[in-house]
Amino acid sequence: MVQAAGIPVHDTSLASVGGGLGSFTLLDVLRIRGVARSSIRVLSSSDTPWQTWEYLTGVSQLPPQERIRSDAGARPDNIWGFPSYAMHEAWADKSPKLAYQVLVEPVFTDFFSPRAATVFATLEREARRIGYWDMLLKGQVRMVRRRVGGGYFTILTPPPGVTKSKRVAIRSQYVHLAAGYPGLKFLDDLQAFRETYNDYHHVVNAYEPHEHVYEILKSRQGVVMVRGAGIVASRILQRLMDDRERHRLHTQIVHVFRTYVTGPHGPSVWMRRDGGDGWAYQAFTFPKSAFGGQLKAQFRNADPAGRAELSKIVGGTTTPKLRRWQEQMRAGRQGNWYHPIQAVVDKVEPAGDGRGLISHVSGQDGRRGQYVSDFIIDCTGLEADMSEHRVLADLLQYGGARRNHAGRLAVGRNFEVIGAESGAGMLYASGAATGGNHFPAVDSFLGMQTAALDIADDLARRGFCTSLGPLRSVRQWLKWAAGRPV
C-alpha cells in the first residue's frame, strides 16, 4: 500500500524518532553493544542531538558557560559515568577545587554541576566516535504505523529538494520514540492576555526568546513579574539580579508563587524535603535516589496507585538551594526590590496609561490585590498534552498505544510501548513522554541512559545486540577513554 502510494521504502533494523538526547543515548548504547551503523537510523529535523536542548537552555538563561542542574556522574556522552564531569572539568581546568567540590558535596558545598558547554563538547566527541551523522536521516517524522507483516513503517518528510518524493517510508523491525516535549503550554490567564490583546512583547515565556526584556530594563527602570517556582524561575531571577548588579539597574521584581513553601515539608520525618521563602528545595529534578536507588526501587515495585501516591510526595516544582541564589534573594528582600508573594493570578490586562500590565491576584487568605509590572515572565514550564504532538497523537489513535494514569505513554519495564507491539517488532519510548510509569526520572540524562540500557537489554534478548558484561564493558570503556571508534 505504501509503495502503491508512490512512497519509496528504505529498510533498516531500528529507527529512532526524535534525534535529541533520548535518541542519542540509545544509539550510543547500541553502538557500544556492537550494532552496526547500517542497522540504525535516527530520524530527526535536528542537525545535532543537542540542538533542542541547547536552544531551551539558552533561552531559559543557561548560556554555555553556566552550570546546569545535573549530577557529576550523569554524562550523556559516557554511559559508565566515569570519570565524572567533575573530574573531567577539574582535569581540563587544572582545578583541584572542582575535585574537592565533588568530594565534599553536598555536605560542605553545593552539588557539583557541569557547565552546559562541557556537555555540548563531550556530546560532540561521542557523536563523532559512534558515527552519529552516518545514521542521521533528516526530516520531519509524520507517523509511525504498524505493518501487517510485523515491524513498522515510519513516514518521514525530508527537507525540500533532498528526495524526489515528498515523503519516504522507513521500514524497520524496531522503532524507538524519543520525541521530547509535546510542546509548551502557557498559563491560562497569560494565554488569554496574549490572544485578547495580541501582545507577545510584554508577556513572555521563559522558554521562548525574550532577550528584549533584559535589554529594555537596561535602558529604563522597570518592574518584572516572575511566575513559577522551579529551576527556570531561579535562572530568570539570577539573570535579572545579575543584570541589576552588573549594570547598576533598579529593576523591581515581583515573584508570584502559586504555592508558597514556608519551610521543610513532607508526610514524616523520613520523607521531609527542605523548603523556605516560597521555594521547595531539591538538588535535582527528583530526589537523588529516584535516579537509581531506593526511590527508583520503590517506584518499580509499586502498583499504579502506589506510584501516583509516591509521585505526589516527591514530585512537584523544586529548585536547588544554591548559596549564590540564596545570597541574591536575601539582598533583594533586604533592599526591598525583590518581592515574593503567594497568589493566584485571576486576570492580566493592560494598564490604563498604555504602559505595563495589571495582574489581578487573590491570595490563599482570600485577599485580592493588583500588581503593576512592565513585563511578565512565565517560568511555570507547563507541558502541553501528548495529543499536541503529531506522532504521539497518531500513535494513541491508530498505533495501539495508551495513556497511563499520568496521561503519558504507558510503557513496560523495558520501556516498550504497551499495546503497540507488531509481530516480532517492538516499539520503545524514552524521555518526557514516558513519565508516570515504573521509573520517575525519565526526563534527565541518567533517565535516558537508564531507558537506553533497559531497551538494549530487551533488544539483546531478541538477538539484536550483544549483552554488556564486565569484559565487553571494560573493553568499550578503554576505547571510549582513548577516543577510538566503537
Next chain:
Amino acid sequence: MIPTLGGRLQTRIFLLATVGVILTGLIVPVLPGTSGSLSQTYKTAYLILLAVAVVGLGWELIYHLLMQFRWDKDWPTLLGLVTILPEGLLIWLLLDAGLIPGVDGHVDASTFVTMFVVVWLGQWLFANGPMRVLFIQWRLRGGRIL
C-alpha cells in the same frame, strides 16, 4: 552513591572479597610492626578483613537507617570515606579486647592502621570509579550486583 539496602550489603561483600583481598595480599609483606612468620601475619590480616566484612554488614544497617533522614536517600561520597573512623575504631577495640575469633596475640597499632587505611581507600576509590565500568547497571540499581 544512592544505595538500596540490598545494594549496600552486596557491594560491601563484593568489594572486600575482591579489592580487599587483593590489597591485603599485596600490603601484608610490607606492613610495619609485624612479628612472627609471614604466613601468621597473612592469617591475622585476612581474619581482620573477614571481621570488617561481618561487622560491616551491621554498619550498613546503621548507615541505611541514617540515610532515611536524608530527603535524597543518598550516601555522599565523603561519608563513604569518613566512616573509616568509626569502623576502624570499632575493629581496633574488638582486636584489642581479643574478640576477633582466630586472632591470637597482640597486633601492633601501626600494622592495623596501615592495613585498614590502605584497604579502605582502595575499596572507596574502586567504588567511585572502576566499579561503574565493570558493572554498567550497578550505579543505576542501588549498588546491586546480582
